[in-house]
Amino acid sequence: MxxxxxxxxxxxxxxxxxxxxxxxxxxxxxxxxxxxxxxxxxxxxxxxxxxxxxxxxxxxxxxxxxxxxxxxxxxxxxxxxxxxxxxxxxxxxxxxxxxxxxxxxxxxxxxxxxxxxxxxxxxxxxxxxxxxxxxxxxxxxxxxxxxxxxxxxxxxxxxxxxxxxxxxxxxxxxxxxxxxxxxxxxxxxxxxxxxxxxxxxETTAPVAVAVTRQLLYRMASAPSPFDVHQVDSKLISQLGSNPDAVEGIASFFQKRAPEFPLRVDRDLPPYLPWSSE
The missing domain is CATH 3.90.226.10 (2-enoyl-CoA Hydratase; Chain A, domain 1)
Structure with missing residues:
Protein backbone atom coordinates (compact mmCIF):
# COMPACT_ATOMS: atom_id res chain seq x y z
CA MET A 1 0.00 0.00 0.00
CA GLU A 202 15.30 13.64 20.64
CA THR A 203 15.84 12.84 24.31
CA THR A 204 15.01 9.18 24.93
CA ALA A 205 16.44 5.78 23.99
CA PRO A 206 14.18 3.89 21.54
CA VAL A 207 14.69 0.46 23.12
CA ALA A 208 14.16 1.81 26.64
CA VAL A 209 10.95 3.53 25.49
CA ALA A 210 9.67 0.37 23.80
CA VAL A 211 10.35 -1.79 26.86
CA THR A 212 8.99 0.77 29.33
CA ARG A 213 5.81 1.33 27.32
CA GLN A 214 5.09 -2.38 27.15
CA LEU A 215 6.00 -2.94 30.81
CA LEU A 216 3.37 -0.40 31.81
CA TYR A 217 0.63 -1.84 29.63
CA ARG A 218 1.39 -5.55 29.86
CA MET A 219 2.25 -5.75 33.55
CA ALA A 220 -0.40 -3.39 34.94
CA SER A 221 -2.74 -6.36 35.35
CA ALA A 222 -0.16 -8.64 36.98
CA PRO A 223 -1.53 -10.22 40.19
CA SER A 224 1.33 -8.87 42.30
CA PRO A 225 4.50 -6.76 42.03
CA PHE A 226 6.60 -9.93 42.25
CA ASP A 227 5.94 -10.87 38.61
CA VAL A 228 6.92 -7.39 37.51
CA HIS A 229 10.04 -7.41 39.67
CA GLN A 230 11.17 -10.64 38.00
CA VAL A 231 11.23 -8.85 34.66
CA ASP A 232 12.79 -5.75 36.21
CA SER A 233 15.59 -7.84 37.68
CA LYS A 234 16.51 -9.40 34.33
CA LEU A 235 16.56 -5.98 32.67
CA ILE A 236 18.61 -4.26 35.36
CA SER A 237 21.07 -7.16 35.73
CA GLN A 238 22.38 -6.49 32.21
CA LEU A 239 22.84 -2.71 32.44
CA GLY A 240 26.61 -3.05 32.75
CA SER A 241 26.82 -4.35 29.19
CA ASN A 242 23.99 -2.22 27.81
CA PRO A 243 25.39 0.32 25.30
CA ASP A 244 22.40 2.63 25.73
CA ALA A 245 22.87 2.77 29.49
CA VAL A 246 26.59 3.52 29.04
CA GLU A 247 25.77 6.29 26.55
CA GLY A 248 22.98 7.70 28.69
CA ILE A 249 25.25 8.11 31.71
CA ALA A 250 28.18 9.41 29.65
CA SER A 251 26.04 12.04 27.88
CA PHE A 252 24.63 13.15 31.24
CA PHE A 253 28.06 13.78 32.75
CA GLN A 254 29.40 15.30 29.53
CA LYS A 255 26.36 17.59 29.28
CA ARG A 256 25.60 16.69 25.66
CA ALA A 257 22.72 15.19 23.71
CA PRO A 258 22.77 11.35 23.82
CA GLU A 259 23.28 9.19 20.75
CA PHE A 260 21.77 5.85 21.68
CA PRO A 261 23.09 2.97 19.51
CA LEU A 262 20.51 0.22 20.17
CA ARG A 263 17.69 -0.35 17.67
CA VAL A 264 14.18 -1.62 18.30
CA ASP A 265 14.21 -3.92 15.26
CA ARG A 266 17.15 -5.97 16.51
CA ASP A 267 17.97 -5.18 20.14
CA LEU A 268 14.84 -5.74 22.22
CA PRO A 269 15.51 -8.17 25.10
CA PRO A 270 14.38 -11.62 23.89
CA TYR A 271 13.10 -12.82 27.28
CA LEU A 272 10.26 -10.33 27.72
CA PRO A 273 7.00 -12.17 28.51
CA TRP A 274 5.22 -10.67 25.49
CA SER A 275 8.04 -11.28 22.97
CA SER A 276 6.15 -14.05 21.19
CA GLU A 277 3.53 -11.53 20.05
Missing amino acids: DSYAEIAYEVAAKVATVLLDRPEARNGYTIRMAGELAHALDRADRDEDVRAVVLGTTGKDFSVGADLSSGGFAFGDRPPDDWQEPAGRVSKRIFTMNKPVLAALRGASVGAGITITLSCDYRFASSDSKFGFVFTRRGIYPEGASAWFLPRLVGMGAAVDWMVSGRLFGPGEALQAGLVHQIHDPGDVLAQAQAKAKEIA
Whole structure:
Protein backbone atom coordinates (compact mmCIF):
# COMPACT_ATOMS: atom_id res chain seq x y z
CA MET A 1 0.00 0.00 0.00
CA ASP A 2 1.99 2.96 -1.30
CA SER A 3 -0.79 5.54 -0.99
CA TYR A 4 -3.89 6.03 1.11
CA ALA A 5 -7.39 7.19 0.24
CA GLU A 6 -8.81 8.05 3.67
CA ILE A 7 -5.75 8.97 5.72
CA ALA A 8 -2.55 10.96 5.14
CA TYR A 9 0.93 9.88 6.24
CA GLU A 10 4.19 11.78 6.52
CA VAL A 11 7.45 11.58 8.46
CA ALA A 12 9.46 14.58 9.66
CA ALA A 13 12.02 14.93 12.46
CA LYS A 14 11.61 11.21 13.31
CA VAL A 15 7.89 11.69 13.95
CA ALA A 16 5.28 9.97 11.78
CA THR A 17 2.07 11.98 11.51
CA VAL A 18 -1.01 9.98 10.55
CA LEU A 19 -4.07 12.09 9.75
CA LEU A 20 -7.66 10.99 9.30
CA ASP A 21 -8.47 12.54 5.95
CA ARG A 22 -12.21 12.50 5.22
CA PRO A 23 -13.03 16.05 6.33
CA GLU A 24 -16.08 16.23 4.07
CA ALA A 25 -17.58 13.35 6.09
CA ARG A 26 -16.26 14.65 9.45
CA ASN A 27 -13.89 11.66 9.31
CA GLY A 28 -16.65 9.10 9.58
CA TYR A 29 -14.92 5.82 10.39
CA THR A 30 -14.99 3.19 7.63
CA ILE A 31 -13.65 -0.30 7.02
CA ARG A 32 -11.14 1.17 4.59
CA MET A 33 -9.98 3.79 7.09
CA ALA A 34 -9.45 1.06 9.70
CA GLY A 35 -7.31 -0.93 7.27
CA GLU A 36 -5.29 2.11 6.24
CA LEU A 37 -4.72 3.16 9.85
CA ALA A 38 -3.57 -0.33 10.83
CA HIS A 39 -1.20 -0.39 7.85
CA ALA A 40 0.21 3.08 8.63
CA LEU A 41 0.77 2.22 12.28
CA ASP A 42 2.54 -0.98 11.31
CA ARG A 43 4.63 0.95 8.80
CA ALA A 44 5.67 3.49 11.43
CA ASP A 45 6.41 0.83 14.03
CA ARG A 46 8.75 -1.01 11.64
CA ASP A 47 10.57 2.14 10.46
CA GLU A 48 13.72 2.76 12.51
CA ASP A 49 13.71 6.39 11.33
CA VAL A 50 10.42 6.88 13.21
CA ARG A 51 10.58 7.36 16.97
CA ALA A 52 7.01 8.44 17.72
CA VAL A 53 3.63 8.64 16.00
CA VAL A 54 1.04 11.43 16.10
CA LEU A 55 -2.55 10.59 15.21
CA GLY A 56 -4.57 13.61 14.11
CA THR A 57 -6.98 15.02 11.56
CA THR A 58 -7.04 17.20 8.45
CA GLY A 59 -10.48 18.57 9.35
CA LYS A 60 -12.27 20.30 12.20
CA ASP A 61 -13.31 16.97 13.76
CA PHE A 62 -11.17 14.03 14.71
CA SER A 63 -13.98 11.57 13.95
CA VAL A 64 -17.74 11.42 14.46
CA GLY A 65 -17.50 7.64 14.69
CA ALA A 66 -18.78 4.95 12.35
CA ASP A 67 -19.87 6.28 8.97
CA LEU A 68 -23.63 5.68 8.94
CA SER A 69 -24.27 7.60 5.71
CA SER A 70 -25.63 4.47 4.05
CA GLY A 71 -28.20 4.13 6.81
CA GLY A 72 -26.56 1.27 8.69
CA PHE A 73 -23.34 -0.58 9.32
CA ALA A 74 -21.46 -1.24 6.08
CA PHE A 75 -20.04 -4.53 7.29
CA GLY A 76 -23.44 -6.12 7.97
CA ASP A 77 -23.61 -9.33 9.98
CA ARG A 78 -20.41 -11.37 10.16
CA PRO A 79 -19.57 -14.75 11.73
CA PRO A 80 -18.53 -13.68 15.25
CA ASP A 81 -15.66 -16.15 15.55
CA ASP A 82 -14.03 -15.24 12.24
CA TRP A 83 -14.15 -11.44 12.26
CA GLN A 84 -12.61 -8.52 14.13
CA GLU A 85 -14.51 -5.27 14.34
CA PRO A 86 -12.66 -2.32 12.76
CA ALA A 87 -12.07 -0.06 15.79
CA GLY A 88 -10.38 -2.88 17.71
CA ARG A 89 -8.03 -3.55 14.80
CA VAL A 90 -6.56 -0.09 15.36
CA SER A 91 -6.68 0.12 19.16
CA LYS A 92 -4.98 -3.29 19.46
CA ARG A 93 -2.26 -2.31 16.97
CA ILE A 94 -1.54 0.82 18.97
CA PHE A 95 -1.41 -1.28 22.16
CA THR A 96 1.32 -3.49 20.68
CA MET A 97 3.42 -0.59 19.32
CA ASN A 98 7.06 -0.20 20.28
CA LYS A 99 6.83 3.53 19.50
CA PRO A 100 4.75 5.95 21.59
CA VAL A 101 1.55 7.19 19.97
CA LEU A 102 0.06 10.63 20.67
CA ALA A 103 -3.47 11.60 19.66
CA ALA A 104 -4.34 15.19 18.73
CA LEU A 105 -8.12 15.43 19.15
CA ARG A 106 -10.29 18.32 18.05
CA GLY A 107 -13.98 18.84 17.44
CA ALA A 108 -15.97 15.63 17.71
CA SER A 109 -14.26 12.45 18.96
CA VAL A 110 -17.21 10.12 19.27
CA GLY A 111 -17.70 6.36 19.17
CA ALA A 112 -14.84 4.81 17.20
CA GLY A 113 -13.43 8.34 17.02
CA ILE A 114 -12.48 8.07 20.69
CA THR A 115 -12.18 4.31 21.26
CA ILE A 116 -9.33 3.91 18.76
CA THR A 117 -7.28 6.43 20.78
CA LEU A 118 -7.68 4.85 24.23
CA SER A 119 -4.50 2.80 23.76
CA CYS A 120 -2.49 5.90 22.81
CA ASP A 121 0.12 7.12 25.28
CA TYR A 122 -1.01 10.74 25.17
CA ARG A 123 -4.28 12.37 24.19
CA PHE A 124 -4.23 16.13 23.61
CA ALA A 125 -7.64 17.81 23.27
CA SER A 126 -8.74 21.08 21.74
CA SER A 127 -10.89 23.58 23.57
CA ASP A 128 -13.76 22.78 21.18
CA SER A 129 -13.55 19.00 21.74
CA LYS A 130 -16.66 16.92 22.34
CA PHE A 131 -16.33 13.31 23.46
CA GLY A 132 -18.91 10.57 23.62
CA PHE A 133 -19.17 6.81 24.02
CA VAL A 134 -22.60 7.01 22.43
CA PHE A 135 -23.18 3.32 21.75
CA THR A 136 -26.16 2.77 24.06
CA ARG A 137 -27.95 5.69 22.40
CA ARG A 138 -27.69 3.85 19.10
CA GLY A 139 -28.73 0.46 20.48
CA ILE A 140 -25.23 -0.97 19.99
CA TYR A 141 -22.25 -1.97 22.11
CA PRO A 142 -18.84 -0.52 22.99
CA GLU A 143 -16.08 -1.57 20.58
CA GLY A 144 -12.35 -1.04 20.14
CA ALA A 145 -11.74 -3.03 23.34
CA SER A 146 -12.84 0.20 25.04
CA ALA A 147 -14.45 -1.64 27.96
CA TRP A 148 -10.93 -2.79 28.86
CA PHE A 149 -9.02 0.43 28.16
CA LEU A 150 -11.37 3.08 29.51
CA PRO A 151 -11.67 1.98 33.18
CA ARG A 152 -7.88 1.72 33.36
CA LEU A 153 -7.59 5.34 32.24
CA VAL A 154 -10.36 7.03 34.20
CA GLY A 155 -11.59 4.52 36.78
CA MET A 156 -14.76 2.45 36.79
CA GLY A 157 -17.03 5.25 37.99
CA ALA A 158 -16.39 7.61 35.07
CA ALA A 159 -16.27 4.73 32.59
CA VAL A 160 -19.69 3.47 33.69
CA ASP A 161 -21.19 6.96 33.58
CA TRP A 162 -19.90 7.76 30.10
CA MET A 163 -20.60 4.36 28.56
CA VAL A 164 -23.97 3.55 30.11
CA SER A 165 -25.45 7.03 29.60
CA GLY A 166 -23.83 7.57 26.20
CA ARG A 167 -23.80 11.31 26.92
CA LEU A 168 -21.48 13.87 25.34
CA PHE A 169 -18.94 15.69 27.50
CA GLY A 170 -16.31 18.35 27.00
CA PRO A 171 -12.54 18.71 27.37
CA GLY A 172 -12.64 20.01 30.94
CA GLU A 173 -14.38 16.89 32.22
CA ALA A 174 -12.09 14.71 30.09
CA LEU A 175 -9.01 16.40 31.58
CA GLN A 176 -10.25 16.13 35.15
CA ALA A 177 -10.96 12.41 34.73
CA GLY A 178 -7.61 11.69 33.09
CA LEU A 179 -8.88 10.87 29.61
CA VAL A 180 -6.77 13.66 28.09
CA HIS A 181 -3.46 15.13 29.21
CA GLN A 182 -3.67 18.71 27.91
CA ILE A 183 -6.10 21.16 26.29
CA HIS A 184 -5.06 23.55 23.52
CA ASP A 185 -6.63 25.87 20.99
CA PRO A 186 -8.05 23.95 18.01
CA GLY A 187 -5.41 25.31 15.65
CA ASP A 188 -2.56 24.38 18.00
CA VAL A 189 -3.41 20.89 19.22
CA LEU A 190 -1.70 19.00 16.37
CA ALA A 191 1.48 21.09 16.65
CA GLN A 192 1.56 20.57 20.42
CA ALA A 193 1.31 16.80 20.00
CA GLN A 194 4.04 16.87 17.36
CA ALA A 195 6.26 18.95 19.66
CA LYS A 196 5.85 16.40 22.45
CA ALA A 197 6.59 13.56 20.03
CA LYS A 198 9.72 15.36 18.81
CA GLU A 199 10.89 15.85 22.41
CA ILE A 200 10.55 12.11 23.02
CA ALA A 201 12.40 11.35 19.78
CA GLU A 202 15.30 13.64 20.64
CA THR A 203 15.84 12.84 24.31
CA THR A 204 15.01 9.18 24.93
CA ALA A 205 16.44 5.78 23.99
CA PRO A 206 14.18 3.89 21.54
CA VAL A 207 14.69 0.46 23.12
CA ALA A 208 14.16 1.81 26.64
CA VAL A 209 10.95 3.53 25.49
CA ALA A 210 9.67 0.37 23.80
CA VAL A 211 10.35 -1.79 26.86
CA THR A 212 8.99 0.77 29.33
CA ARG A 213 5.81 1.33 27.32
CA GLN A 214 5.09 -2.38 27.15
CA LEU A 215 6.00 -2.94 30.81
CA LEU A 216 3.37 -0.40 31.81
CA TYR A 217 0.63 -1.84 29.63
CA ARG A 218 1.39 -5.55 29.86
CA MET A 219 2.25 -5.75 33.55
CA ALA A 220 -0.40 -3.39 34.94
CA SER A 221 -2.74 -6.36 35.35
CA ALA A 222 -0.16 -8.64 36.98
CA PRO A 223 -1.53 -10.22 40.19
CA SER A 224 1.33 -8.87 42.30
CA PRO A 225 4.50 -6.76 42.03
CA PHE A 226 6.60 -9.93 42.25
CA ASP A 227 5.94 -10.87 38.61
CA VAL A 228 6.92 -7.39 37.51
CA HIS A 229 10.04 -7.41 39.67
CA GLN A 230 11.17 -10.64 38.00
CA VAL A 231 11.23 -8.85 34.66
CA ASP A 232 12.79 -5.75 36.21
CA SER A 233 15.59 -7.84 37.68
CA LYS A 234 16.51 -9.40 34.33
CA LEU A 235 16.56 -5.98 32.67
CA ILE A 236 18.61 -4.26 35.36
CA SER A 237 21.07 -7.16 35.73
CA GLN A 238 22.38 -6.49 32.21
CA LEU A 239 22.84 -2.71 32.44
CA GLY A 240 26.61 -3.05 32.75
CA SER A 241 26.82 -4.35 29.19
CA ASN A 242 23.99 -2.22 27.81
CA PRO A 243 25.39 0.32 25.30
CA ASP A 244 22.40 2.63 25.73
CA ALA A 245 22.87 2.77 29.49
CA VAL A 246 26.59 3.52 29.04
CA GLU A 247 25.77 6.29 26.55
CA GLY A 248 22.98 7.70 28.69
CA ILE A 249 25.25 8.11 31.71
CA ALA A 250 28.18 9.41 29.65
CA SER A 251 26.04 12.04 27.88
CA PHE A 252 24.63 13.15 31.24
CA PHE A 253 28.06 13.78 32.75
CA GLN A 254 29.40 15.30 29.53
CA LYS A 255 26.36 17.59 29.28
CA ARG A 256 25.60 16.69 25.66
CA ALA A 257 22.72 15.19 23.71
CA PRO A 258 22.77 11.35 23.82
CA GLU A 259 23.28 9.19 20.75
CA PHE A 260 21.77 5.85 21.68
CA PRO A 261 23.09 2.97 19.51
CA LEU A 262 20.51 0.22 20.17
CA ARG A 263 17.69 -0.35 17.67
CA VAL A 264 14.18 -1.62 18.30
CA ASP A 265 14.21 -3.92 15.26
CA ARG A 266 17.15 -5.97 16.51
CA ASP A 267 17.97 -5.18 20.14
CA LEU A 268 14.84 -5.74 22.22
CA PRO A 269 15.51 -8.17 25.10
CA PRO A 270 14.38 -11.62 23.89
CA TYR A 271 13.10 -12.82 27.28
CA LEU A 272 10.26 -10.33 27.72
CA PRO A 273 7.00 -12.17 28.51
CA TRP A 274 5.22 -10.67 25.49
CA SER A 275 8.04 -11.28 22.97
CA SER A 276 6.15 -14.05 21.19
CA GLU A 277 3.53 -11.53 20.05
